[in-house]
Amino acid sequence: MARTRTQQARREQFIDAALRAIRERGRDNVRIRDIATEAGVSPGSVLYHYPELTELMFDVHRTVADRFYRLRADTVEAAGSAESKLEAAIETGLPSGRDDEVACVLYEMHGLADRSSAHASLMTSLYDREVALYSSVLEVGRATGRFTLSQPVREIAESLVALEDGLGLHLISNNTSLEHSAAKHLLTEYARHATGCAITSS
Structure with a gap:
C-alpha cells in the first residue's frame, strides 16, 4: 500500500512537471528530458513510471x-x-x-x-x-x-x-x-x- 501511494505521488509529480513543460514549450515540443528537468529528476526516473510519453x-x-x-x-x-x-x-x-x-x-x-x-x-x-x-x-x-x-x-x-x-x-x-x-x-x-x-x- 505504501509503495502504491509512493508511486502515485511520483506520477502526480511528473504530471505537474509535464503541465509546466507544456505551458513553456508547447505540447508537441515536450520530451521526457524536459519533464525530468521540470521535476528535478533523471529521465530514467520518469521512464520508470511512464515508459511511453x-x-x-x-x-x-x-x-x-x-x-x-x-x-x-x-x-x-x-x-x-x-x-x-x-x-x-x-x-x-x-x-x-x-x-x-x-x-x-x-x-x-x-x-x-x-x-x-x-x-x-x-x-x-x-x-x-x-x-x-x-x-x-x-x-x-x-x-x-x-x-x-x-x-x-x-x-x-x-x-x-x-x-x-x-x-x-x-x-x-x-x-x-x-x-x-x-x-x-x-x-x-x-x-x-x-x-x-x-x-x-x-
Whole structure:
C-alpha cells in the first residue's frame, strides 16, 4: 500500500512537471528530458513510471480536465441563488487569459482528440459534464421560478458551453481584439436572454 501511494505521488509529480513543460514549450515540443528537468529528476526516473510519453500525456489531459471541471462544479455548488450559480458557471468557464495555465494546457491537450480516440473520449467526457453542470443550474432556476427559459434546457446548456469554448480559444490565443471582459459580456448576455433573469457581467 505504501509503495502504491509512493508511486502515485511520483506520477502526480511528473504530471505537474509535464503541465509546466507544456505551458513553456508547447505540447508537441515536450520530451521526457524536459519533464525530468521540470521535476528535478533523471529521465530514467520518469521512464520508470511512464515508459511511453503518450501515456503521460493522457494522464496530463485527464488530470487537467478533472481540475478544470472540479473548480467549476465546486464554485457553482457553493453559490447560493440560481442567478449566482449561473454567474459562477460563466465566470469559471472562461480562461482568465494567456496566463491561465490550466485552461491553456487543456486547449492544447484537446488538440490530440483528432488523432487519438482516448483523448477524444476525455474531451467528450468534459463536454458532457459541463453541459450537465449548466443543465442543473438551469433546472434549479426553472424549478424555483427564477428562470423563464426560451429554449429546452439542453439546448441552452450546449450553447453556453459552445460559446465559452469558442471565446476561450480566442482569449488564450493572440487575438488582441477580444478581452476577457468583452467575452464574459457576450456569454452573459446570451445567458440572460435565454433565461430571462437579471444577471450581469460585472
